[in-house]
Amino acid sequence: MDSDTESAGSPVPPPYTEASHSGTVLGGAQPSSPRATRSPSPSSVRQARIAAMERRNAEILAAQQAEAAANVAPTFDAFDEDYEKRTEFRRMVEPGIMRPNTREVAVRSLKTLSTLAQNLLKDPDNEKYQSFKTTNSVIKRDLLDPKGTLEYAVEMGFRPEVEDFQPYYKFNKKYMKDLRVGAAVLLEALDVQMTKEEKIAASLKSKKGEEAARVAQAKLQFMDDRKTKALRDQREKQRAAAQAEARHRAELAQLQAARQRRDEP
Numbered sequence: 001m002d003s004d005t006e007s008a009g010s011p012v013p014p015p016y017t018e019a020s021h022s023g024t025v026l027g028g029a030q031p032s033s034p035r036a037t038r039s040p041s042p043s044s045v046r047q048a049r050i051a052a053m054e055r056r057n058a059e060i061l062a063a064q065q066a067e068a069a070a071n072v073a074p075t076f077d078a079f080d081e082d083y084e085k086r087t088e089f090r091r092m093v094e095p096g097i098m099r100p101n102t103r104e105v106a107v108r109s110l111k112t113l114s115t116l117a118q119n120l121l122k123d124p125d126n127e128k129y130q131s132f133k134t135t136n137s138v139i140k141r142d143l144l145d146p147k148g149t150l151e152y153a154v155e156m157g158f159r160p161e162v163e164d165f166q167p168y169y170k171f172n173k174k175y176m177k178d179l180r181v182g183a184a185v186l187l188e189a190l191d192v193q194m195t196k197e198e199k200i201a202a203s204l205k206s207k208k209g210e211e212a213a214r215v216a217q218a219k220l221q222f223m224d225d226r227k228t229k230a231l232r233d234q235r236e237k238q239r240a241a242a243q244a245e246a247r248h249r250a251e252l253a254q255l256q257a258a259r260q261r262r263d264e265p
Contacts, residue, residue, distance in 0.1 A: 086184070086185060089182050090188075092152050100147040110190055113152055113186055114190060117183035118183060131168050157172050
C-alpha cells in the first residue's frame, strides 16, 4: 500500500522520445538556432587594411612633425621684440642714407657709424668711445656732411652736449639696447653693400678680361696676317725668280741653237 501511495503521489516522468529530447532543453527553453555567418569579401579586407595603414602613417607623420617643431629653434627670437626699432633703423639706412648721398660717401659713413657702435659695444666703460667731437675731420666728413648719418648716431643713443664751448656728442647708456639693434643693422647693410661691390668688381674684372682677350686675339690675328703675307710674298718672289730663270735658260737655248745653225757649212 505504501508503495502504491508513493507511486500515486510522485509524478511519473514522461517516456523518453527523440522528439521530446530534441525539442526541450533545461527548463523547457527552446534552443536558439545557429546564426548564419558570411565570411568578408577579399575587397573589403583589402580596404580595411589600406585604411589601417593610412591611419598608422598619419599617426607617424604627426609624431614626426611634432618632434621637428619641438627641435627647431627660432632664428631671430632675440630680435622679435625689437622689430619696430630694427625696421626704423633699416629705413634710416635705405633710403635715408643711401639715396641722397653717393654710394661711396654712404658706404664710408656706414663704416664710420659701425666703428663707433662696435667700439662702444666691446668696451662700454671706455670714455674714449663714449663721445665724439664735431670738430674732428673724420666725423665732419662722414657724419656731419652726409645726409642722414648724424640722425642715425642720435637714434643709437648719442646726444649733443657742450663742454668748454666745444660741441660734441655723448652716448647715453640707457640707450644701450638701441645701440645693439642699430649696430646689427649697420653690419647687415654693410654686408649687402660689400656683396654689391664684389659683384661690381667681378663684373669689371670680367669686362677687363674680355677686353684683354679681344686685344690679345687682335694681336695674334695681326701677327698671323703678317706671317701669312710674308709667306705669300716669299712664294711670289720664288715663283718670279723661277720664271726669270726659265726665261733665261730658254733664251740661252735659243742663242745656242742660232749659233749652231750659223756655224753649219
